[in-house]
Amino acid sequence: MTPLRIGNASGFYGDRFDAMREMLTGGGPAGTLDVLTGDYLAELTMLILGRDRLKDPDAGYARTFLRQLEECLGLAHDRGVRIVTNAGGLNPAGLADAVRELADRLGIPVRVAHVEGDDLTARHPGSLAAHAYLGGFGIAACLREGADVVVTGRVTDAALVTGPAAAHFGWRRTDHDRLAGAVVAGHVLECGTQATGGNYAHFADHDPRTLHHPGFPLAELHEDGTAVITKHPGTGGLVDLGTVTAQLLYETAGARYAGPDVTARLDTARLTHEGPDRVRIEGVRGEAPPPTLKVGLNRLGGYRNEVAFVLTGLDIEAKAALVRAQMTEVLAKSMPADVRWDLARNDHPDAPTEETASALLRLVVRDPDQRTVGRALGAAAVELALASYPGFHVLAPPGNGSPYGVFEDVYVDQDTVEHVAVLHDGRRIPVAPARDTLVLADVPEPALPEPPPLGPVKRAPLGLVAGARSGDKGGNANIGVWARTDDAWRWLAHTLTTDRLRALLPETADLPVTRHTLPHLRALNFVVEGLLGEGVAAQHRFDPQAKALGEWLRSRHLDIPESLL
Structure with a gap:
């Protein structure tokens, strides 16, 4: 079976406006996409949309998407590219109606469906917005019924990929390994150009002109869950083992990356350089998802x-x-x-x-x-x-x-959420929750590689031998650190302990820090609890989303073997 080509044109609300057109035209006749996704939601975005809706009950969705679609809907229709987006935010039905009105005005015959059921605000008095993170099977139901455009509210970022993949390949909920492969591919795509050289620790190793206008990423997803991450030929940026590793570590924690469709085992993912701007991800194992769904609660905390x-x-x-x-x-x-x-x-x-x-x-x-x-x-x-x-x-x-x-997360049983696919003709298809579930448990830390041989050392910045990327999850921050060679990995695995991290980053000294080891990626992932207070909207610290925390770590000096330098 030919692979499913899924591209992404947005990593956040406010991303490059022209990306949708670039992704629809950049591949040429041989590089046409099957599906184009757009990720517009983040914890802070839900709060912003919630405040918008206080002023206007018809608001609550990403209006940028509608303006992009006005330029590109005809192009997508002509090329047979289906569009899947979470731009519906707090009001997916409202955005779906707006897309239909746009299509009618432009004379483009498209079928628009949406997914609902994530809104649990009524269950949480005092919250401005409370939304469950749904999986991809509502999206899959819409696509199987012929939708050309699917609009969702709060789904997991990876659901934008697992949904189209499940529809295309006919995957069932118990196809855990395949779904896990799609989750990992979706996680790489979700932040757009962060997978193609944007925000990349080792950017200075490349011609600056290459990074001026990085192209957006796409995945060639195979029926077995294997994926190749690439980009349209001739576009800027780069796709290599480092850019993909960095994005795999972004806003994750341990070996188990849990979601409503499947729990993906990040410790099983293997990356292979397949050619210029092509990285294959294979071997990803999946487990049954947890019985609960995460619910993001946003409320006004006060005034500052x-x-x-x-x-x-x-x-x-x-x-x-x-x-x-x-x-x-x-x-x-x-x-x-x-x-x-x-x-x-x-x-x-x-x-x-x-x-x-x-x-x-x-x-x-x-x-x-x-x-x-x-x-x-x-x-x-x-x-x-x-x-x-x-x-x-x-x-x-x-x-x-x-x-x-203020942002916080709580959890509800999957079967208490009414996940529904609403089709273009008004039919409503209930989406059953996962029945095969597994309560999350920690994965035992793997054995470390043999320590490197002793030799002369030099005081130097960690970033000379390691890359890093950091981000936020509510009040917690994560820092993913990876080595580019086996020798550097052996040194990193034994040197960068939680105690050493606390010493290098004094702001973390009194906070719980957990280290996770991912040998296949030659990476360590640290979770720092409470560093961000009550989340990004509370602006608890100078860098409220911990975006540069990894770069601070890379700038810190320690004794590094001269052989690695």
Whole structure:
């Protein structure tokens, strides 16, 4: 059976607008896609869409998708490419109706279906949006019934691939290995150009011109679940073992990558370089999915405000102490629920510019009452302009406090969620939950490789011998670290322990850190619990999604064998 060619044209709400057209035209006659997916949802996106819907009950979906489709629906129809997207967000039925209206206006005969059942907000009073992560079998039902465009709300990112694959190959729920292969392929595709050289640790090894405009990825998916990750010929970027490994580690944890369709065993995935911009993923084993579905709860946590004091030149610590004491007296009157100070020492001695001679002292306050963190805070800061440290100024005076969100996840039994495929003719097909399930358990850590031979070492950055990619899952962060050679892997596996990680990244010192070993990928994956507080929308730290946490780790120095350098 010929492989199913699935491409992706969006990794987040706000991704490159022209990507849909690029993916539909970039392959030439020989490279036409079968399915084009678009991933628009993230934890923060659901909160944004929830706030949109408070203002307009007809909102709640990614309007960018509709504008892209206006340019590309005819092109997709002419080329026989089916479109599957989670751009429906909180309102998949509304987006499906909007697509039908668009198709009628353009005179394009397409059948539009949508998937619903993920919205559990009514079960969780006080939440702005509560949505279960559905699997791909609702999508599969829509495609089997002839849909040309399938719109979903909250499904897992990989469901955008498992659904079309199950429909195309006739997979059943018990085809765990095949489904697991599709999940892994879907996970590589879901973030778009992160699989083709974007956000890539080893980008400096490549011609910068190659990375200016990376093409979006596609997967050639086979009936047995094997996949080849590639991109359209002639497009920018690159696909190699490193870019695919990096994306496999992104926002994952241990060996078991659980979802509603299957639990994929990441520790069984094997990557092979098959040719220019072609990486084969094979050997992925699957297990029955867990009996529960993850539900993402988004709610408004309160209000926050921020002042950034600029401290320049000498006596930085003393200047910070003075203004902090002055502001603490003011804050004692309003008593915000949460007060946080952070001093970022970006200053350099004998600096050639004023900016490089300056540090930033950030004050962040949070409270359920907007008045507590409102203009009074800004007024207090401004009143110190002539009465505090020498050189006093702030980056911008704060205004009214702005709302912030809180994300948490809970779990519900699969059979308590009404997963439904709603077809173009109005028929509703119930999608049965998985009956063969397996409660998740930790996988025993595999044996480590033999340690490398001892030899002379040199103090150097970890990033000279290892790549990394990091991301967020609610309040937790993960850091995937991989080596590019067997010798470097032997050293990395024995050197980068959880204690060493905590020493290199002091922000993690008091937090639970779990290390997972993935020998086939020559990788370690660390999960840092609680680093991100109550999730990205709460803006708990400087890098609220931990996007650069891995790059910070790579910049840290330790003793590295000279033979690896």
